Amino acid sequence: MPLDLEIIESTAAMQARARELRATGKTIVFVPTMGFLHAGHLSLMEIGREHGDILVASIFVNPTQFGPGEDLEAYPRDMPRDLALLEEVGADIVFTPTPDEIYTPGFQTYVTLEHLPNRLCGLSRPVHFRGVATVVTKLFHIVLPHAAVFGLKDYQQYVIIKRLVKDLGLDIRIIGGPTMREADGLALSSRNAYLNPAERESAICLNQALARADQMIKEGIVESQAIIAQSAAYIEAHTGTQIDYIALVDPETLEDVARIDRPVQMALAVKVGSTRLIDNRRLNE
Ligand code: PAF
Secondary structure (H helix, E strand, O other), X not given: OXXXXXXXXXXXXXXXXXXXXXXXXXXEXXXXXXXXXXXXXXXXXHHHHHOOOEEEEEEOOOHHHOOOOOOOOOOOOOHHHHHHHHHHHOOOEEEOOOHHHHOOOOOOOOOOXXXXXXXXXXXXXXXXXXXXXXXXXXXHHHHOXXXXXXXXXXXXXXXXXXXXXXXXXXXXXXXXXXOOEOOOOOEOOHHHHHOXXXXXXXXXXXXXXXXXXXXXXXXXXXXXXXXXXXXXXXXXOOOOEEEEEEEEEOOOOOOEOOXXXXXXXXXXXXXXXXXXXXXXXXXXX
């Protein structure tokens, strides 16, 4: 069966193709990924298809968003499977650059935000959001999208990209895609592939802690500290878990909220075995 999916590896070719599409009046929707696609990514592609004429995905495991000792080398990859899935979901183009294509020799220009990265995941992953902001800005300049879709599971990333687009005056609509979950509530993530069966069982405590916090607020608890303490105790009761953070924050500024008197975003990061998982949920809507 011939592939309908167009595979583009070079920056120049991708940019030329995007310009050509724009010149013929087509709207481009972009879903950037690091590959090893799962149903969460595919749902972003489905959302993307609704928001423009041409759906462009990218697959690029971005080295600058991994810190020393993180899982860059081990990050799961399966290009043939990813291409088949993109074909199936009806993507039109996939951009698959090599690291040298993105980080050209002598590369030294990064995109950094002043405040939003210094919270939540940024505290234990100090270079992560600089890498994300840089690669996404660069990909935006190569793919030239009218709109781009990001998963809300990476909530801090979503807020940072929205801020970046506003601050830099980029004419790109940022769309958030809801988190997809396994039947037992575990948020889909490429890193779930690292979990052994016992860890997989413990991992559901992230989503359960969020649901319990939701319930606590509905029952009238308004002190964030009380919710965080109970959530921590609940997560720690699961084998192999180690909490990185549990936070109740303003959905836009990501600053801590002490009293739940408006909608808040609850976000958490927990190591299960050696795998760091994140999840979040809007509470008190
Ligand atoms: O969310 C991801 O997979 C990555 O952070 C992104 C947005 C593709 C940038 O590398």
